[in-house]
Amino acid sequence: MAANAHLTYHSDRAITVGQFQPNMGYKPNYSYAGPDIDEFQTFLRNCPMRGSLIDIGIPGWLRREDALKLYELARFAEGDILEFGTNEGLSAYILAKAVANSGRKAEIVSMELSPEISAAAHKNLTARGVDGTIRLEVGDADATCQRLVDSNRKFGFSFIDHSHAYEHVVKACHRLKQLIEPGSFCVFHDFNDKRNSRRTGLGETRNEYGIIAGIEDSLDINLFEFVGIYGCCGVFRRKDI
Template sequence: MESTSGIERNSSPPKERATFRHPDTWVSESGLGKMFHEFRQTFDFPSEFLGTDFTKLIEDSPKGMLVRKIKGWLRTADALKIYELAYFTDGAILELGTYQGLATSVIATAVRNSGRQREFTSVDHNPAWSMAANANLVQAGLIDCVELRVAEAVSFIDYAIATERQYGFIFVDHSHAYKDMIAACIRLDRITAHGGFVLFHDFNDSRNRRDNFAKAGVFQAVQESVDLQHFEFYGTYGCCGLYRRR
């Protein structure tokens, strides 16, 4: 491992890309939502490597938020990190919280452009949202890249555990509530492949307060229930927090 100016470069076997960890992007609980770090590469690749769909995420973010026909909320750095991870990670991909398919479309585009056949499943508890996402993804020509499922997040995780499914990338955005996040986080080590990544949306968010846990406690839930014997903090980008399975 090499460390330079707050960046740690983790060497990988010859056939794998090296990765970069950014411990200097850590945010404290008192600093949540006060500063948002820009996108920085997790994988080692030339800036032009990911092509026009990647750079278009920047072009479509005139005020730092991704603006698409699909309803949703992603900061530019969120969208870029989601795309990068979906493009480069190995194995299956799981999204917890489809909503109307904004992040889903970013992941599906990256999966398609990677040229590798990948299993991508997106889960939401709300049938109406899943139907809306289906329509949006059909219109975008991406529906063949994703399987949409209607289920509670924890129920699906338990199903994945029971069927011994493992994921190389998990995007967690099914709930902001502390209790819901705890229930998911304590199970993630059992479905995340070794070397795989988990990206938590709304990790760096001022709404994550101890007097507001019924509505938002993502940061605290992750801190209290993600076992650091199994996961390593990799960085914050936009409002997202990234962890890697050891």
């Protein structure tokens, strides 16, 4: 465990391809008084489950540990938020609650390949009154990122949860270098998953993920440092330099 300013890292939780750490519970990186940051984090700690996944009325695949970590890091982030993979808006809803409860003004840009799925997210987010802070972008994430780069956008937090395919993760890592501000956290979903494999160039399959391999090959370690594993999420942070 190492501390960076007021942050606590859990870098002893590192893994490589072929490794998996079971029971990686939630631990905070920020310091805050009390067991939870606020009532919404308490809600996430106690909300209904469907098997190992939270069930708060929007379909999705977040474990409780993932949801608690996303909420914490988005709650204390500075600046706008970039999400790879909207699906039906479960994580976008949690990110929007984090921004709203922090009292700051920030935009969440969430990217989704499928227009139909993005429309479902829009419906879910509008029904919960959080659509005002979220911009839903439809199309391939890499093409959307190019437009964001072209318009000089920068972000203070990112959740990467669009594709399990090595080549898409590689592209996302290059985009993070262009779009993420120093000091910002990046959360990779499905990092701590037995299905991660070292076979490069594999397309998205149910049984083989290229997330760890993509990060190992393309996330610039001069700029990004490993923070820890929480649930199935691998957390990295862009160094302050």
